[in-house]
Structures are given as C-alpha cells and as structure tokens.
Amino acid sequence: MAALEALALPGIPEVRPGDDLAALLASAAGDDLRGGDVLVVAHKVVSKAEGAVVALDGVRPTARARFLADEHGKDPRAVQVVLDQSASIVRAAGGVLICRTRHGFVCANAGVDASNAGGPDRLVTLPADPDASARALREALPGRPAVVISDSFGRAWRHGQCDVAIGIAGLAPLEDWRGRTDAAGRELSATWIAVADEAAAAADLVRGKDAGLPAVRLRGLERFVTAEHGPGAGALVRPVEEDLFP
Amino acid sequence: MAALEALALPGIPEVRPGDDLAALLASAAGDDLRGGDVLVVAHKVVSKAEGAVVALDGVRPTARARFLADEHGKDPRAVQVVLDQSASIVRAAGGVLICRTRHGFVCANAGVDASNAGGPDRLVTLPADPDASARALREALPGRPAVVISDSFGRAWRHGQCDVAIGIAGLAPLEDWRGRTDAAGRELSATWIAVADEAAAAADLVRGKDAGLPAVRLRGLERFVTAEHGPGAGALVRPVEEDLFP
Numbered sequence: 001m002a003a004l005e006a007l008a009l010p011g012i013p014e015v016r017p018g019d020d021l022a023a024l025l026a027s028a029a030g031d032d033l034r035g036g037d038v039l040v041v042a043h044k045v046v047s048k049a050e051g052a053v054v055a056l057d058g059v060r061p062t063a064r065a066r067f068l069a070d071e072h073g074k075d076p077r078a079v080q081v082v083l084d085q086s087a088s089i090v091r092a093a094g095g096v097l098i099c100r101t102r103h104g105f106v107c108a109n110a111g112v113d114a115s116n117a118g119g120p121d122r123l124v125t126l127p128a129d130p131d132a133s134a135r136a137l138r139e140a141l142p143g144r145p146a147v148v149i150s151d152s153f154g155r156a157w158r159h160g161q162c163d164v165a166i167g168i169a170g171l172a173p174l175e176d177w178r179g180r181t182d183a184a185g186r187e188l189s190a191t192w193i194a195v196a197d198e199a200a201a202a203a204d205l206v207r208g209k210d211a212g213l214p215a216v217r218l219r220g221l222e223r224f225v226t227a228e229h230g231p232g233a234g235a236l237v238r239p240v241e242e243d244l245f246p
Numbered sequence: 247m248a249a250l251e252a253l254a255l256p257g258i259p260e261v262r263p264g265d266d267l268a269a270l271l272a273s274a275a276g277d278d279l280r281g282g283d284v285l286v287v288a289h290k291v292v293s294k295a296e297g298a299v300v301a302l303d304g305v306r307p308t309a310r311a312r313f314l315a316d317e318h319g320k321d322p323r324a325v326q327v328v329l330d331q332s333a334s335i336v337r338a339a340g341g342v343l344i345c346r347t348r349h350g351f352v353c354a355n356a357g358v359d360a361s362n363a364g365g366p367d368r369l370v371t372l373p374a375d376p377d378a379s380a381r382a383l384r385e386a387l388p389g390r391p392a393v394v395i396s397d398s399f400g401r402a403w404r405h406g407q408c409d410v411a412i413g414i415a416g417l418a419p420l421e422d423w424r425g426r427t428d429a430a431g432r433e434l435s436a437t438w439i440a441v442a443d444e445a446a447a448a449a450d451l452v453r454g455k456d457a458g459l460p461a462v463r464l465r466g467l468e469r470f471v472t473a474e475h476g477p478g479a480g481a482l483v484r485p486v487e488e489d490l491f492p
Contacts, residue, residue: 004252004452006466091490098490106403115428152439156402156491157352158410158482160420160440162447174406182361193398193450194406201408202448204439205467206248213248220252221451236404244337244344245402245491 004220008206008213015214016118017051022140025215033143036222038171040148040203042214044116046133046167047124054081056121068092078112081123085110090246101126104237105166107153126151130167131232138169138229145217146170146225149233150200156245163204165196165236169229171221172196173236194236195224250466254452254459261460262364263297268386271461279389282468284417286394286449288460290362292379292413293370300327302367314338324358327369331356336492347372350483351412353399372397376413377478384415384475391463392416392471395479396446402491409450411442411482415475417467418442419482440482441470 009028015021025039033039047053061069061076065083069076072095079097083089086099090106099110103126111126118124127133127149134147141147149167154160165173177191199218207213240246255274261267271285279285293299307315307322311329315322318341325343329335332345336352345356349372357372364370373379373395380393387393395413400406411419423437445464453459486492 003254004250004448006250006252006448008248093490100403115432116430117432120430120432155440155484157346157484157489158440158443159484160438160443160482162408162440162443164404184362184366186361186363186366192406194401194404194408195451197404197406197408198447198451201444202250202252202451205441205444205448206250208248236406238401238403238405243403244339 004202004218006202006206007217007219009215009217010213012045012212012214014118015045015048017048017053019049021045021049022137025137026142028215029217031142033141033145033217034219035144036219036225037143037145038148038199038218038221038225039137039141039145040150040200040216040218041137042207043111043126043130043149043151043166044113044124045214046127046130046137046149048118050127050133052125052127053117054123054125056081056123068097072097078114078123081125082110082112085112085125100240103130103166104234105153107151111151111166126166131169131234132167134167134169134232135229144170146221148196148199148203150203152204162197163200165200165233168196168233170226171199171230172224172226173231173233175224195221196233197236248466250448250464252448252452253463253465255461255463256459258291258458258460260364261291261294263294263299265295267291267295268383271383272388274461275388275463277388279387279391279463280465281390282465282471283389283391284394284445284464284467284471285383285387285391286396286446286462286464287383289357289372289376289395289397289412290359290370291460292373292376292383292395294364296373296379298371298373299363300369300371302327302369314343318343324360324369327371328356328358331358331371346486349376349412350480351399353397357397357412372412377415377480378413380413380415380478381475390416392467394442394445394449396449398450408443409446411446411479414442414479416472417445417476418470418472419477419479421470441467442479443482
C-alpha cells in the first residue's frame with residue numbers, strides 16, 4: 001500500500017550564526033537518514049546558521065520605508081529590511097505588505113520575521129539562495145537525503161498559512177501529468193502537482209511552531225527523489241509575465 | 247516523537263451515482279478506522295456518488311457562455327456548466343477561467359472537471375455542500391474518523407497544484423497561534439496554520455492521480471480532531487470583502 005511517514009527530529013538546539021546545521025541535523029537524525037528520504041527543514045534555522053539576521057540598530061530607513069511604516073503602523077527600520085528583500089510590493093493593505101522577493105516568491109513581508117530571531121531588535125530574512133542552501137545541506141548529510149527548505153506562506157483567497165518549499169535539492173518540485181488522459185481519453189484535471197510544496201505541508205503537520213522541531217524526515221516519497229539535485233524551488237515560481245494577480 | 251502516517255486505501259472501485267460511498271470506504275479500510283484518524287477523500291468520488299455529474303447534451307449555453315467559450319477556445323456547454331457553478335469570474339485569461347464558486351472557493355473552472363467523469367460528454371462538479379457531505383460520511387463510517395474532502399487547486403504565484411480541503415467534519419480547519427509569542431515575547435510569524443489544507447496536501451502525496459486511490463487515512467493528527475463536526479471548510483474561505491486579489 002502507498003504510504004508516507006513523517007517524523008519530527010528531536011533535540012535540535014537553538015541555532016546560531018555560524019553553526020554547522022548539517023551536523024546538528026545529522027545528530028538529531030541518529031543514523032537514520034537514507035538516500036530516498038526527504039528532510040524538510042524550516043528556513044529559519046537555515047537562515048540563522050547562514051547569518052541571514054539583521055540587527056535593526058544598523059538600519060537606516062529610506063523615505064519610502066518611512067512612508068510605508070507610517071501608513072501601516074510598522075517600524076520604519078523593519079519596513080526597510082522588507083524592502084531590501086523585495087523586488088516589488090504586490091499589495092500593501094491593512095498593515096500587511098505582500099511582496100515579491102528577490103527570489104520571486106510572493107509572500108507577506110518578503111519572508112522577514114522577528115520571532116525566534118535570537119535576540120530583540122533582530123529580524124531573520126530568507127536565505128539568500130535557498131536552493132544552494134538545500135544542495136549544501138544535502139551534500140553534507142549522511143545518507144544524502146533530498147532536502148526541502150520550507151516557509152509558511154499565506155494564500156490569496158484562503159485563510160491561514162501552509163508551508164511551501166523555498167529551497168529544494170534532490171526532490172522533483174513538480175510531478176507533470178500534463179497531456180496524460182484518463183481511461184476514456186479525457187485530459188486529467190490535476191495534472192501538474194506541486195510535490196515539494198505538498199511535502200513541506202505534510203512536514204508542517206508534525207511540528208508545533210514553538211516546539212523546537214525545525215526538521216522533519218519524510219519517508220515514502222522515494223519515487224520523487226532524484227540523484228541529481230534538480231531544478232530547485234525556482235521551478236515552482238510562476239514568472240511575472242504569467243502572473244494574473246500582479 | 248511527533249509522527250504522521252498516511253496510507254492510501256486500496257480496492258475502491260469506480261464510483262457511480264447512488265453508490266453508498268461510506269460503505270465502499272469502510273470496506274476498503276477494513277476494520278482499521280479510529281476516532282482520531284482523518285480520512286481524506288478526493289471530491290470526485292463524493293461528487294459522483296451524490297450525482298453531481300452534468301451531461302453536456304442537456305446544457306443550453308447562454309450568450310455569455312458562448313462569448314467566453316469563443317474567446318478561450320472551449321465548449322460553450324462546458325463553459326455554461328462552469329458559470330452555473332460560479333458566483334463570479336475572477337480572471338479569464340489564456341484559456342483559463344478562474345472562478346469564485348458558489349461556496350466561495352477560488353479555483354480554475356469552478357472545480358468542474360471532465361476526467362474520470364464516468365462517460366464521455368459528462369462533467370463532474372464540486373459537491374453542492376461539501377461540509378455536509380463530509381459530515382454525512384463521518385457519521386456513516388465505522389470508528390467515526392474525521393473526514394476531509396479534497397480538491398486540487400492552483401495557486402496565484404506558484405506553478406502546480408496542491409490539494410486543499412473543500413469539506414471538513416471533525417478536524418480543526420485552522421490552528422490559531424495568533425497572539426502567542428516566542429520565548430523573547432516576539433509575535434510568531436506563522437500563527438494561523440491551515441491544518442486541513444496541509445492534511446489534504448499530505449494525503450495527495452500517497453496517491454497517483456490515475457491510480458484509483460481516492461481515499462487516504464492519516465494517523466497522527468489526533469490533537470486536531472474534535473468530537474463535534476466543527477466549522478467546516480467554510481472557515482478557510484477568505485471573505486470577498488477581505489480579498490486583496492479580486
């Protein structure tokens with residue numbers, strides 16, 4: 001029977017800039033990582049290990065940041081950090097800045113987050129190149145599992161957030177059934193499945209946001225795991241020119 | 247350790263209008279459904295069992311349907327079925343109609359689908375009241391597991407589709423951490439987690455689209471399962487007046 005098992009790795013300590021995250025993850029996993037596994041890692045520990053943390057003290061907000069901060073009741077320095085991470089602002093409404101990040105992801109505050117930042121007046125940003133981060137982790141982990149780096153994104157028309165993949169190494173981002181048909185020859189409706197996003201979502205179900213469980217091992221997705229690192233999460237980004245909701 | 251197990255139920259035959267879907271699911275599950283389980287069921291078998299199938303022969307397209315069909319290269323009768331299911335058209339571009347359904351869901355073609363419809367020139371629509379369908383299944387299933395009815399939705403800024411919950415009975419649709427803080431007192435960023443959508447996504451990972459595996463049993467989500475049926479998937483719909491992407 002087709003089955004999937006998701007297991008949160010216990011015992012990962014608070015991560016600090018410069019920590020060897022792969023070693024921390026390997027230790028938490030014991031000997032039990034295999035080549036067909038998918039290790040989903042919350043981006044925050046990746047960002048912190050890589051030093052993608054900004055101290056508000058050193059930020060000088062521009063006029064635009066001050067204007068947006070005033071309009072939306074935010075700290076102008078925090079808005080400046082968001083702007084620095086953004087290629088564009090998609091919507092600014094009701095205290096929420098929905099941004100297109102430099103990577104192309106559309107999400108609130110360009111993924112910039114103050115919680116669990118390792119100190120007051122600090123903000124964690126997304127990794128500079130999450131696909132590269134995923135590849136580096138994969139190469140350094142025993143067993144060489146596929147690696148997905150995840151973040152929690154809101155959705156345009158639905159309440160709540162779901163975890164999605166922002167960095168991928170060794171997992172097919174999408175399963176492409178386009179052009180395939182049912183037994184009667186009718187084209188299938190769900191034909192391009194965002195496997196890596198569904199894997200990130202599955203992983204999120206087994207860790208509380210506050211429980212110090214940033215890494216989840218998924219077993220049962222071997223058919224989507226590839227020897228090469230593959231195209232990464234960039235393949236999940238809909239190009240601006242195809243965007244119906246700019 | 248926090249863990250989740252997803253298992254696709256084998257041996258569910260082609261479902262036809264009037265079939266006792268709960269009996270088919272119970273038989274496929276053997277004796278092995280418990281009160282803390284979540285059974286995720288692809289909407290198509292629910293729709294078909296309920297007779298939510300439209301024969302194109304009997305559809306008379308309006309002028310609006312003929313106009314849209316002409317503009318987007320579609321069968322005017324199929325467009326009429328989509329319009330009948332829609333409260334509004336959010337975007338019509340490149341052969342795709344993105345609709346707000348009468349339930350409030352925003353998705354391509356209002357969820358209307360020709361594949362695996364049980365015959366040529368037939369279209370399957372979403373269930374009329376997917377939360378009621380979920381409640382009825384839950385009451386009829388041995389062990390009274392929570393029930394999620396799922397569909398595959400595209401996303402505004404990301405390629406591919408993820409399964410989401412369109413009907414829910416007995417599972418918290420959202421886990422609300424708003425107002426809770428990290429150890430340093432900073433508000434958590436991911437504070438309102440779309441548990442039921444993540445459950446639908448996890449379930450989708452263990453069934454091929456074409457493999458006749460419409461139902462997946464999730465075990466390990468007991469903390470989100472409730473004795474009462476709860477608010478249903480309606481709680482996941484962002485109201486039109488809060489919509490930043492109308």
